[in-house]
Amino acid sequence: MLIPLGAVVWKSQSGGFANAWDQVTAPQPFAALKMTLAISALVALFNLVMGTLIAWVLVRDDFAGKAVVEFLIDLPFALPTVVAGFVLLSLYGPSTPVHVNIAFTRLAIALALLFVTLPFVVRTVEPVLIELDRDMESAAASLGARPLLIARRIVLPNIVPAMLTGTGLAFARAIGEFGSVSLLSGNLPFHTEVSAVNIYNQVQSDNTVGAAAQSTVLLMIAFLVLFGLDVLKRRSARRG
Amino acid sequence: MADVDAPIAVGSQRRTVTRYSLRFVVLGYLAVLLAVPVGVVFYRSFRHGLGPVWSSLTTADARSAIYVTLIVAVAAVVLNTIFGVGAALLLVRKQFPGRRLLDVLVDLPQAVSPIVAGLALVLVYGKFGFFGGWLQRHGIQLIFSLPGMVMATAFVSLPLVVRAVAPVLAESGDEQEQAARTLGASGWQTFRRITLPSIRDALAYGVVLSLARSLGEYGAVTVVSGHVLGKTLTVTLFIDDRLENFDTTAAYSASALLALLAMASLLVSRRLRSRTRSVA
Amino acid sequence: MSINVRGVSKSFAQFKALDDVSVDIATGSLTALLGPSGSGKSTLLRVIAGLDTADAGTVSIEGRDATAVPPQRRDVGFVFQHYAPFKHMTVYDNIAFGLRVRKIPKAQIRERVAELLGLVHLEKFASRYPAQLSGGQRQRMALARALAVRPRVLLLDEPFGALDAQVRKELRVWLRRLHDEMAVTTVIVTHDQEEAMEVADEIVVLHDGRVKQVGAPHEVYDHPADEWVMGFLGPVTRFGDRVVRPHDLEISLSAETDAIPATVVRITRLGFQTRVDLDVGGVPAYAQLSRDAADRLDLEPGTAVLVRHLDWVGAGVREGGRVD
Numbered sequence: 001m002l003i004p005l006g007a008v009v010w011k012s013q014s015g016g017f018a019n020a021w022d023q024v025t026a027p028q029p030f031a032a033l034k035m036t037l038a039i040s041a042l043v044a045l046f047n048l049v050m051g052t053l054i055a056w057v058l059v060r061d062d063f064a065g066k067a068v069v070e071f072l073i074d075l076p077f078a079l080p081t082v083v084a085g086f087v088l089l090s091l092y093g094p095s096t097p098v099h100v101n102i103a104f105t106r107l108a109i110a111l112a113l114l115f116v117t118l119p120f121v122v123r124t125v126e127p128v129l130i131e132l133d134r135d136m137e138s139a140a141a142s143l144g145a146r147p148l149l150i151a152r153r154i155v156l157p158n159i160v161p162a163m164l165t166g167t168g169l170a171f172a173r174a175i176g177e178f179g180s181v182s183l184l185s186g187n188l189p190f191h192t193e194v195s196a197v198n199i200y201n202q203v204q205s206d207n208t209v210g211a212a213a214q215s216t217v218l219l220m221i222a223f224l225v226l227f228g229l230d231v232l233k234r235r236s237a238r239r240g
Numbered sequence: 241m242a243d244v245d246a247p248i249a250v251g252s253q254r255r256t257v258t259r260y261s262l263r264f265v266v267l268g269y270l271a272v273l274l275a276v277p278v279g280v281v282f283y284r285s286f287r288h289g290l291g292p293v294w295s296s297l298t299t300a301d302a303r304s305a306i307y308v309t310l311i312v313a314v315a316a317v318v319l320n321t322i323f324g325v326g327a328a329l330l331l332v333r334k335q336f337p338g339r340r341l342l343d344v345l346v347d348l349p350q351a352v353s354p355i356v357a358g359l360a361l362v363l364v365y366g367k368f369g370f371f372g373g374w375l376q377r378h379g380i381q382l383i384f385s386l387p388g389m390v391m392a393t394a395f396v397s398l399p400l401v402v403r404a405v406a407p408v409l410a411e412s413g414d415e416q417e418q419a420a421r422t423l424g425a426s427g428w429q430t431f432r433r434i435t436l437p438s439i440r441d442a443l444a445y446g447v448v449l450s451l452a453r454s455l456g457e458y459g460a461v462t463v464v465s466g467h468v469l470g471k472t473l474t475v476t477l478f479i480d481d482r483l484e485n486f487d488t489t490a491a492y493s494a495s496a497l498l499a500l501l502a503m504a505s506l507l508v509s510r511r512l513r514s515r516t517r518s519v520a
Numbered sequence: 521m522s523i524n525v526r527g528v529s530k531s532f533a534q535f536k537a538l539d540d541v542s543v544d545i546a547t548g549s550l551t552a553l554l555g556p557s558g559s560g561k562s563t564l565l566r567v568i569a570g571l572d573t574a575d576a577g578t579v580s581i582e583g584r585d586a587t588a589v590p591p592q593r594r595d596v597g598f599v600f601q602h603y604a605p606f607k608h609m610t611v612y613d614n615i616a617f618g619l620r621v622r623k624i625p626k627a628q629i630r631e632r633v634a635e636l637l638g639l640v641h642l643e644k645f646a647s648r649y650p651a652q653l654s655g656g657q658r659q660r661m662a663l664a665r666a667l668a669v670r671p672r673v674l675l676l677d678e679p680f681g682a683l684d685a686q687v688r689k690e691l692r693v694w695l696r697r698l699h700d701e702m703a704v705t706t707v708i709v710t711h712d713q714e715e716a717m718e719v720a721d722e723i724v725v726l727h728d729g730r731v732k733q734v735g736a737p738h739e740v741y742d743h744p745a746d747e748w749v750m751g752f753l754g755p756v757t758r759f760g761d762r763v764v765r766p767h768d769l770e771i772s773l774s775a776e777t778d779a780i781p782a783t784v785v786r787i788t789r790l791g792f793q794t795r796v797d798l799d800v801g802g803v804p805a806y807a808q809l810s811r812d813a814a815d816r817l818d819l820e821p822g823t824a825v826l827v828r829h830l831d832w833v834g835a836g837v838r839e840g841g842r843v844d
Contacts, residue, residue: 050269057266061259069267071506072274078502080456081354082476083495086483090284090492091277115273135604138571139662141591142598143618143669157608169350176353178459179476183483196355196459203359203463215356222351236608 028189029198029214036195037221039106040174043113048167051121052159058122059129076118081179084115089184104186109194112180117173121166128162161236168229172222278499285496296490297497305478312386312461312474313454316393320450324401325443329435331402332409346403349396357395358463361388384465385472392460397453404446405439412438445512452505456498522547522705523568523673528577530563537563538574539729550699550706552716555726556752561709564726565675568707570594582672597666601678603658605650611637611661612646618669636664639698656687667702676708680715692719713753717741725749757805759829768830769807771796771817779826784819800827
């Protein structure tokens with residue numbers, strides 16, 4: 001079931017390479033692609049920082065209601081994307097009760113993507129933090145290192161692989177996101193249209209070749225990112 | 241050693257300030273991004289009590305959407321369970337060329353945009369697709385009807401079962417199965433009596449995750465479905481449809497319903513996950 | 521005095537790890553904190569290092585009150601049971617870490633690290649990662665790392681616990697020699713009484729969070745404070761109304777003063793010693809004789825013998841009581 005699906009998308013670049021290339025670099029799809037990649041990258045980086053912070057607080061800090069927070073973190077995983085979009089829309093859209101209306105803006109896209117990719121970095125970093133040998137930090141302390149130095153030179157290097165994995169996953173997810181974004185951004189061409197939405201429209205207007213070409217590009221990018229991460233992971237595993 | 245006698249209060253004070261500010265930043269972020277928006281949806285849905293919610297969810301269209309969703313989700317989950325356990329067993333227990341490829345492929349649906357998944361299906365099984373012609377000649381229509389939606393849903397939630405079961409299989413090792421074999425059990429018997437019970441909790445966990453995902457799938461089904469109200473509309477598509485028709489009450493109610501389901505499935509899955517951990 | 525601990529108590533939730541513990545550790549000595557698991561020895565060590573804070577009591581190091589001082593500033597070197605290597609750094613970087621934190625110039629660091637690598641015989645491993653070292657090598661690296669910054673006090677938490685018996689014995693000897701060369705006040709935590717007796721100048725015996733006895737190895741062994749200490753430090757057996765060391769029991773075939781009749785139950789040869797299980801008036805006991813002594817007596821199960829306690833050095837302890 002899987003393999004034909006994968007192979008087929010590639011094969012569907014019928015009509016020749018040149019045509020496929022034209023389809024992808026046509027102004028509208030290309031604009032969508034550029035914007036999607038840019039925003040996804042920003043969101044992924046933001047998640048890198050925020051996600052690590054969240055994981056740190058969850059593992060090292062203790063406060064009432066921590067279980068609720070843990071639960072909330074997983075929510076974007078379980079929530080249907082269209083509901084996620086709707087949820088954000090109701091608070092930060094036209095009928096907003098707090099006077100914050102960002103519907104139809106790029107900020108909206110970023111917000112939707114942040115929502116959907118929240119769990120990724122947190123969930124990959126958390127187990128590593130938990131497993132981390134606290135004695136290493138004690139050793140560093142006994143050797144004279146202040147807490148900030150310990151965090152920077154001892155803890156951080158050991159969680160970087162997990163951070164990278166989470167960020168990569170977040171990025172891959174973000175570039176393909178559809179449901180939440182389409183609801184919140186209004187899908188204005190050249191402004192707030194995400195690649196996934198563009199592809200969808202192509203399918204609806206029967207331009208399957210164009211849709212397929214764009215899909216292939218997205219797939220390749222996602223594949224490259226995941227592959228790169230795998231290489232990085234292997235290199236750090238060798239260090240033990 | 242420099243300033244051994246320097247006051248210590250400063251150091252620990254700095255530590256608590258850092259701790260509180262970190263906590264504040266994190267909790268604040270989560271509130272703004274997650275908690276408050278979700279709260280608003282629930283508030284708006286139930287602001288006028290259960291009545292309007294109930295009535296908007298029991299219209300004929302709504303009911304058929306729920307019905308369609310259930311069928312598609314359950315079918316997808318069943319498919320995934322069978323295939324998922326099989327794939328997990330293959331990956332963990334057997335060595336064969338291309339095993340690494342299968343490993344990567346299993347994770348593929350998570351990296352692929354759901355739209356692309358839907359597109360892929362259309363291209364293969366649609367009217368002008370690879371097998372499309374053959375299927376049409378035999379009167380089988382997959383795309384724009386339920387079976388296509390089932391396939392699309394199954395595709396996106398496939399990795400969940402595999403990834404839940406595989407680690408448990410790997411950890412428990414196949415010694416027990418070997419023992420069963422030496423005692424005379426056949427392959428199927430071994431599977432039923434030894435393997436299956438050992439992965440029971442992990443499997444339940446994977447199934448719940450898969451079910452939650454299937455109930456909430458939007459992107460893939462939207463490509464594959466014909467959006468025929470009353471026939472091929474899932475609840476997620478229904479929300480979309482209602483929004484377009486400015487029926488916000490129904491949209492809110494359906495969203496609240498799905499959100500509740502999502503939370504319930506989260507709770508259940510967490511309990512199941514901690515059970516797999518304690519057994520191992 | 522190098523380290524003074526006064527009235528230290530510490531609890532973890534319901535569990536009282538240390539109960540009003542006071543200990544003095546002499547400058548330049550090698551002291552062992554000896555006790556079974558849960559006796560509080562590791563906790564005490566960590567409190568001295570500043571890695572844990574006591575609920576009550578004080579710790580002073582070299583005359584200055586260190587109770588509220590964080591570990592960074594106590595100038596103590598700490599070696600962990602599982603070495604706590606910085607996994608992501610090479611051996612060189614591990615050892616250099618403390619020096620780098622103190623912003624020592626690179627040339628000096630290089631010198632010092634080379635010196636230490638030579639000391640612990642890891643010269644060829646400088647650019648390896650901890651994962652590529654054996655347990656014993658990792659432990660030596662941990663020691664070098666702690667010594668790099670010339671601490672006033674060196675603390676070792678069951679440093680050889682995770683190693684094979686042979687490696688353990690070798691490292692014990694090596695540690696003693698190192699201490700004699702460097703003359704750093706050293707405190708080592710161990711549950712192995714053989715290790716403590718072989719290595720330490722002074723032993724602090726701990727049980728259930730309290731100090732049971734402090735003294736030189738032979739003192740603690742020959743004049744134990746109570747029955748528990750006696751049993752923990754070495755083999756014991758019942759004899760009459762006392763608890764004595766089995767190798768202080770003499771078996772003879774002819775009557776002697778104070779000799780009590782007994783029957784041989786079983787003879788087990790253990791290398792250069794022989795263990796003789798006896799029935800002394802219905803109470804089981806055992807004696808440990810040298811192989812020669814046992815062979816000379818030509819004992820067999822069922823032989824009637826006479827047993828006498830050699831009262832010369834160790835007086836034995838009355839059951840449940842203090843020293844005679």
